[in-house]
Amino acid sequence: MFKAARDQLLKAGPRLAASWRDLRGRGMVGLFLFEPVVVTLGVLLAQSFADWSRGKERDADMEAKRLAAVEAAGYAGIVAAHYEFVIPCFETQMGQIMLAANGEADVDPIRLRRPSVRGVRAVELEADTLDEIAKRHGADHAQSIESANQQAGLLMRRIARLEEGWRAFALLDPRYGTPAPADYRKARESAAEILQTLAGMRFNAATIQRHAARLDANGEDVRTGRSARSCDEMWTYGDAWFDAYDLDGSDQPILPNLYAAQEAR
Structure with missing residues (x-):
């Protein structure tokens, strides 16, 4: 079997050589070799273009995410500055509630209600x-x-x-009856926990502002x-941030005065 195969290959050799000489004589060898080269180059160029396109898409996606994150940082920077004002007001009120729970101070019912504050968003x-x-x-x-x-x-x-945590302070609101000793204990515990939360918020706010400044993210949209x-203004109107539509032409709040409403009842 192997001898027969060898004989066939030996017989085919002269024919292949003759065919090659014929192609070369007619200038067909270059064309024969050129076609696979063109195909290979075409495949490589197509692959390169596809890689380039994917790279551009990745770059555009990265840049869009970067800009969204910078914008969020700018917004957070404005809100953080807002909280640097709010936090001391809340800390003072928590101290008053803790003293009131021990019978060492009176509780202002208006200040048992949490004022509205601005939220914040983050992009991870x-x-x-x-x-x-x-x-x-x-x-x-x-x-x-x-x-x-x-x-x-x-x-x-x-x-x-x-x-x-602020919900516990409703237990001390005289509108809902006379607080029991257990209500004062619960309110005192909540005030202590909120003081810890406020300390963390103070750190968050300072860090956000520092990095927002480095990014030159000014948050003008807010x-x-x-x-x-x-x-006092915050407690009076129950709001720590006034939107433009909450203010009159002289930049004064047009929201209901909570103390005036309380006296009217």
Whole structure:
């Protein structure tokens, strides 16, 4: 069997050689070799273009995410400045509630109600995206984006904790009857927990503002109002931030005065 195959190959050899000489004589060898080269180059060019297109898409996606994160940091920076004003007002009130729980101070019913405050948002980026941002915009830029948004996320969670803890103060509201000793104990415990939450919020706010400044993220889209100018103004109107439609032409709140409403009852 092997001998027969060998004989066939030996017989085919001269024919193949003759065919090759014929192609070369007619100038067909170059064409014969050129076609696979063209096909290979075409495949390589198509692959290169596809890689380039995917790279451009990745770059555009990364840049869109970066801008969204910077914008969120700017917004968080404005809200953080707002909380730097709000936190001392809340801390003072928590102290008053703790004293009242021990019978050492009176409780202002209006100040048992939590004023409205601004919320915050955060954009969390994946590690790969942050790595790309660091390559294109610098490690400090990427680190500030990550830190500002991480701290904004922590601030969001602490705001929720603040809201939850504040509910206990309704136990001391005289509109709902005379508080029992257990009500005062519960309110005192909640006030102590809120003081811890406020300490964390203070750190979050300071860190957010520092990184927002590094990013030059000014959050201009939320400058359509103002914070309350004093703790008294905040408690009087039950709002720590006044939107533009909450203010009159002289920049004074047009919201209901809670103390006036209380006296009218």
